[in-house]
Amino acid sequence: MARMTMIEAVRSAMDVSMERDDDVVVFGEDVGYFGGVFRCTQGLQAKYGKTRCFDAPISESGIVGTAIGMAAYGLKPCVEIQFADYMYPAYDQITQEAARIRYRSNGDFTCPIVLRMPTGGGIFGGQTHSQSPEALFTHVCGLKVVVPSNPYDAKGLLIAAIEDPDPVMFLEPKRLYNGPFDGHHEKPVTPWSKHDLGEVPEGHYSIPIGKAEIRRPGSAVTVIAYGTMVHVALAAADEMGIDAEVIDLRSLLPLDLDTIVQSVAKTGRCVMVHEATLTSGYGAEVVALVQEHCFYHLEAPVVRVTGWDTPYPHAQEWDYFPGPARVGRALAEVMEA
């Protein structure tokens, strides 16, 4: 075991995968010589050569389009979109190509690609470096969508994603790269070295895509979260002294519905938390499933805590980011109902 940041864990996942399988290639904007703007691919070009880890032109549709062609050939490309906010030029390639190649060719061709992309806010990135576009992927049949919340999961899930026979959108909450951020921006940053889930095996292991994890068992209310919001939810539960059960979804598509249903059936109360905007957000799907499967167990209306339905602002970041105070108020509201 080693102490790793999420950046190091992600890098280790690619390193292990490239070592084991010559067909794994890594490319994207600034990922080659420099090692990526977040340094996730640092050292990979030096170790594996520039035909397996290289810089790409600033063209997301080109990056994803060529990755699809490489996958059709038989490679396993793991590419970086520099920020999730930059993926829109590739959206056609992702939704109408990558997601459907297996289906439309009846398995004659497949598309085993991974698109890694830093996601979410908390770094004063403004509207074009803070977005959480996961719902734009979960709406697309044929994709898998993964959002890790810690280094241990990030490595195991990324290895699983690279080994998956279908396209995986791998959203890395950038505010978690260096530590388990719980929304208390005024406090000093806690490093991953002080967190249990910063303990990461150096070799190969994988975590199955589609399995949630209960981060905090409880009996009073179920909080469903993923990515950065897992840590915010844990902080809110502690600070409010509420016996909340916090579920870290880890994989949004496919979704571990069983874990959710079991928990809500037990607690009878549910709060859904995400950083992305509210309307038609991923929480809407989860909440619909909760009412469909747990209606007769519910003792209070299900509440969502999310980013506002506005672009992500710059100066007002902490009034936009759904921090522990807002999550705490939602917990109290659901408990009182």
Place this chain on the structure above:
Amino acid sequence: MTEFPQLSLHVPEPAVRPGGQPDFSNVKIAKAGVVPRPEVDVASEEIRDLAYSIIRVLNRDGEAVGPWAGLLSDEELLTGLRNMMKLRAFDARMLMAQRQGKTSFYMQHLGEEAVSCAFRKALRKGDMNFPTYRQAGLLIADDYPMVEMMNQIYSNESDPLRGRQLPIMYSSKEHGFFTISGNLATQYVQAVGWAMASAIKNDTRIAAAWIGDGSTAESDFHSALVFASTYKAPVILNIVNNQWAISTFQGIARGGSGTFAARGLGFGIPALRVDGNDYLAVYAVSSWAAERARRNLGPTLIEYVTYRVGAHSTSDDPSAYRPKTESEAWPLGDPVLRLKKHLIVRGVWSEERHVQAEAEILDEVIQAQKQAEAHGTLHAGGKPSVRDIFEGVYAEMPAHIRRQRQKAGY
């Protein structure tokens, strides 16, 4: 202060609209045989002229002339003619089948048969095409069974794609034919990626990208040229300029650029323009590009100048946007008739043999059609299962899709 006039927007128009006299005086056509054939390792800036001229082999008398001639044997040319005739007969039968309600949609190749049929000859087993919807000649010329194509067109119980795809959106890895998307230009950059992969793996196989004149306006076209140029990918970048993008004339996509081929020059990609209705010229230029790719010299851009004689698809009527007689005025003639004439001039073909071949081919197509129809057509007979809606979205069916399949009763 200098006074400037009010601005005005320029919207290009084709030379003629319905009711007018067809006019192709703007299509400058080089004489057959006059365009030089450079060495394959030539630099793009040394052959800029080739992006503005038209490489032609067959002259008006049906003779093969100039430096691009002399590559194919009698036997190969006779096979080429047969392939084009087969594609034409196949199209005619399927167009009729669509009108009879046996399928929802069809797209024919009339006038463009030489492009895909001759190109296929430049590739080897294992190479990969990323085609658009008008390159079925790649399959016909590779002896892909017509029955399989028809099963797909009919979406019947033997459809290799299980009823999921619009008619003619074939897929055959074995025959080097990537699954057709149905939206435009996406496959162009994918072909570059496939070629990059082949180079990464130190393989010997090459890729071919296909696009129409209209879709070159899509950003994926430009992405493809950047990636192909940057990584010197072993790919042939084909543009089929058939003059019309549904109802929109090619000037709307081309803008002020002299030709589509010239788009390659800014990327440092050797760019050639070829008579797309000349089987010999198409083969000569595409095999030149294939050799460049195989020698690791990188991509080549080829514009095939041709004319879409039929409608875009069974869903539009060309007389609403261009003169009815425009195709007769097209100066590069008909690819089947031109090759037929050449073979007669060579002394290996005759009018009688041509008529006989037409009858044999029609019979072959009708036999295939009967065989396919025994497995059903879109609205009658055998169909793919409702289960097929739910299969194959992922390698392994996730729980939520299984629940939905059960809800549908399967």
